[in-house]
Amino acid sequence: IDSTANIQTRGGAEGIFARVANSGDIAITSNGNVSTRGNNGEGIFARVVNNGDITINSTGDVTTRGVDAEGIFARVENDGDITINSDGNVSTRRNNAEGIEAVVDDDGDIAISSTGDITTRGRGAEAIAAYVNEDGDITVTSSGNISTQGRFSSGIHSVIGDDGDISISSDGNITTRNRDAAGIFAYVVDDGNIAVTSSGDISTEGRDSAGIYSVVNDDGDISISSTGNISTKGRYSDGIFAYVTDNGDIEVTSSGNITTEGRNAFGIAAIGNDDGDVTIASHGNITTTGRDAIGIAALVGDNGAISITSVGNVTTSGNDAIGIAATTFGDGPITINSTGSITTSGSDADGINVDSFGGSVTINQRGDVTVTGSDADAIDVDNADGAGNSTVTIAAGSTITGGPGSGDGIDFQGGNINRVFNFGTITTAGENAIEGEGSGSELIFNSGIVTGNVDLGPGANAFNNQAGGIFNSGTTVNLGAGNTLTNAGIVSPGGNGTIQTTALTGNLVQTNPGQFNVDIDVGNTLNDRVNATGTAALNGNVKVQATNVSFGPKSFTILSAAGGTTDNGLGLIASPALQAGLTFPNATDVVLGVSLDFSPSAAGLNPNQTRIGNYLNAAFGAGGGTLGPIFNGLLNGVFEIEAYRWALDQLSPEVYLMTETATLFAAEEFTNNLFSCPIAGGGYA
Numbered sequence: 001i002d003s004t005a006n007i008q009t010r011g012g013a014e015g016i017f018a019r020v021a022n023s024g025d026i027a028i029t030s031n032g033n034v035s036t037r038g039n040n041g042e043g044i045f046a047r048v049v050n051n052g053d054i055t056i057n058s059t060g061d062v063t064t065r066g067v068d069a070e071g072i073f074a075r076v077e078n079d080g081d082i083t084i085n086s087d088g089n090v091s092t093r094r095n096n097a098e099g100i101e102a103v104v105d106d107d108g109d110i111a112i113s114s115t116g117d118i119t120t121r122g123r124g125a126e127a128i129a130a131y132v133n134e135d136g137d138i139t140v141t142s143s144g145n146i147s148t149q150g151r152f153s154s155g156i157h158s159v160i161g162d163d164g165d166i167s168i169s170s171d172g173n174i175t176t177r178n179r180d181a182a183g184i185f186a187y188v189v190d191d192g193n194i195a196v197t198s199s200g201d202i203s204t205e206g207r208d209s210a211g212i213y214s215v216v217n218d219d220g221d222i223s224i225s226s227t228g229n230i231s232t233k234g235r236y237s238d239g240i241f242a243y244v245t246d247n248g249d250i251e252v253t254s255s256g257n258i259t260t261e262g263r264n265a266f267g268i269a270a271i272g273n274d275d276g277d278v279t280i281a282s283h284g285n286i287t288t289t290g291r292d293a294i295g296i297a298a299l300v301g302d303n304g305a306i307s308i309t310s311v312g313n314v315t316t317s318g319n320d321a322i323g324i325a326a327t328t329f330g331d332g333p334i335t336i337n338s339t340g341s342i343t344t345s346g347s348d349a350d351g352i353n354v355d356s357f358g359g360s361v362t363i364n365q366r367g368d369v370t371v372t373g374s375d376a377d378a379i380d381v382d383n384a385d386g387a388g389n390s391t392v393t394i395a396a397g398s399t400i401t402g403g404p405g406s407g408d409g410i411d412f413q414g415g416n417i418n419r420v421f422n423f424g425t426i427t428t429a430g431e432n433a434i435e436g437e438g439s440g441s442e443l444i445f446n447s448g449i450v451t452g453n454v455d456l457g458p459g460a461n462a463f464n465n466q467a468g469g470i471f472n473s474g475t476t477v478n479l480g481a482g483n484t485l486t487n488a489g490i491v492s493p494g495g496n497g498t499i500q501t502t503a504l505t506g507n508l509v510q511t512n513p514g515q516f517n518v519d520i521d522v523g524n525t526l527n528d529r530v531n532a533t534g535t536a537a538l539n540g541n542v543k544v545q546a547t548n549v550s551f552g553p554k555s556f557t558i559l560s561a562a563g564g565t566t567d568n569g570l571g572l573i574a575s576p577a578l579q580a581g582l583t584f585p586n587a588t589d590v591v592l593g594v595s596l597d598f599s600p601s602a603a604g605l606n607p608n609q610t611r612i613g614n615y616l617n618a619a620f621g622a623g624g625g626t627l628g629p630i631f632n633g634l635l636n637g638v639f640e641i642e643a644y645r646w647a648l649d650q651l652s653p654e655v656y657l658m659t660e661t662a663t664l665f666a667a668e669e670f671t672n673n674l675f676s677c678p679i680a681g682g683g684y685a
Helices: 607-621 630-637 641-650 654-675
Strands: 008-009 017-021 026-030 035-036 044-048 056-059 060-065 070-074 082-086 089-095 101-104 108-116 119-121 128-132 138-142 146-149 156-160 166-170 173-175 184-187 195-198 201-203 212-216 224-226 228-234 240-243 248-255 256-260 268-272 280-282 284-290 296-300 306-310 315-316 324-328 334-338 342-344 350-356 359-364 370-372 380-385 390-394 399-402 408-415 417-422 427-428 432-437 443-444 449-454 462-465 470-478 484-487 501-505 507-510 514-522 529-532 536-538 541-547 553-561 565-567 571-573 581-583 588-596
Touching: 017 026, 026 044, 035 228, 044 056, 056 070, 056 427, 070 082, 082 101, 108 128, 128 138, 138 156, 156 166, 166 184, 184 195, 195 212, 212 224, 224 240, 240 248, 248 268, 268 280, 280 296, 296 306, 306 324, 324 334, 334 350, 350 359, 380 390, 399 417, 399 449, 408 417, 417 427, 417 553, 432 443, 443 449, 462 470, 470 484, 507 529, 507 553, 514 553, 514 588, 536 553, 541 588, 553 565, 607 630, 607 641, 630 641
Parallel strands: 008 035, 017 044, 026 056, 035 060, 044 070, 056 082, 060 089, 070 101, 082 108, 089 119, 101 128, 108 138, 119 146, 128 156, 138 166, 146 173, 156 184, 166 195, 173 201, 184 212, 195 224, 201 228, 212 240, 224 248, 228 256, 240 268, 248 280, 256 284, 268 296, 280 306, 284 315, 296 324, 306 334, 315 342, 324 350, 334 359, 342 370, 350 380, 359 390, 370 399, 380 408, 390 417, 399 427, 408 432, 417 443, 427 449, 432 449, 443 462, 449 470, 462 484, 470 501, 484 507, 501 529, 507 536, 514 541, 529 553, 536 565, 541 571
Antiparallel strands: 399 408, 408 427, 553 588, 581 588
């Protein structure tokens, strides 16, 4: 059939009708517009009752208004191929009125190409629908915009009933507005591959209406590439969903932003139920709103590998809505590289959550992870007890913050050897900055900042505070008996300005240039302190910060090691005005003694400096007046004798008098030169 005319029908009559009662081929070319009104009034209808091929080329617009009135419909009831090329716009209104529908009841291939816009308004009215009930391939190419409004009305819907491949390429925007209406839906019942490429925006509103939904129900690979934005509103409406029930690889690449609103509405979900690898690369931002609405989720049922790369920010706001989740029920490796920020606000909503049954885990986080919900860990790694090694690296400039309650910054459960390399900041509003549970070992290498409690498991643990690292220890640092905190950086109980006693289970070794920062409240005789159950071997320095100072000698026990303390050359950094000293009065303790004097005899002050120091002593004894900033600067900002002398000089008028005197002598010399005559041999007449 070759038609160039515009066609209009009423009363349910098809615009163009072709039917082969047995076997044979059908070819239709329509270059005009087709418009029908009435139920069962398809715009273009082609049917082969037995075996045969159908080819439809339509360049005009197709419009129908009636129930079961597809815009373009083709069906082969046995074996055969269907090819549909539509360059015009297609519009239908009523239930079960697909824009373009192709059905092969047995074996055959379907190829649909649409360059125009497709609009449907009705239940069960997909914009493009392709069904092969047995074996065959489906190829759909759409470059126009698609809009549907009706339940079970996906934008592009394709199903293979047995074995075959599905390939979908969509360059236009897709909008659906009802439940069970995915933007793109691809399903292979048995073995086959699915490839989806979408460069337009996808928006759905309705329960069970994913942006892109793809399933291989046996063996096969799934590949999804989306460069547009995806937005869904409804329960169980994932942005992108990919599932292989048996063996096969899944690869998802998304460079647009993804937003979901609804319970269990994941941003990206990829599930391999048996052997096969899952790879997810997300370069846009992902935002979910709803309970159990995970930002990015990957699962492998057996021995496949998981690789997740997240460049954009991930934000969730529901309970149990994890930012990034990866689970393998075998021993395949899990790798997560995140360079964006991760923010969750629901209870038990971890920032990153990993579950493995003995495989290696690698997490590289370059960006903040902030969880504010109760009992939520910023990073949680679970592994089989005693099996699988895990490594978590926090990049410089990144802050990892656990939630309140039992929330941890980083939490390890199980595993063999769990390592943390920190160049950023790890802390928590809840229980522990770093926690380890199970029989494995935790090895911490801190070159950044760790603030809070540390509670590690019973394994061979170690906390190595590297040069440049700061450990603001909390009330508890449990490394395990016989394990060691080695400090080549700064250990500061509670952090600067907070009085804190830290109970250390294990040994303490401080090497040069390690530094033990100690805050003391002189007036109330309070101070930072470390109580170690093991031994302490001390080199490096103790640095003193003093508040609420008062005259008179005071002593503070700053460290006690039940297994014995060894002085390996421990030095002291303190203001000369404190006249501080360290003593080792017994086998276990280190004692800091101070006695305030702003004019210390050991500082070798000159007469003017001594008078200034004595004046400060008198002023301090009288209440200090407005000199508080000066006292604080001398006590906590000046630690070397030469620097202390210089500071006192700045408080003396001698500094300004020296300038005036130099100016006076210069003026006198200028006057002599001006009114005197030089004579031979030198001098003036």
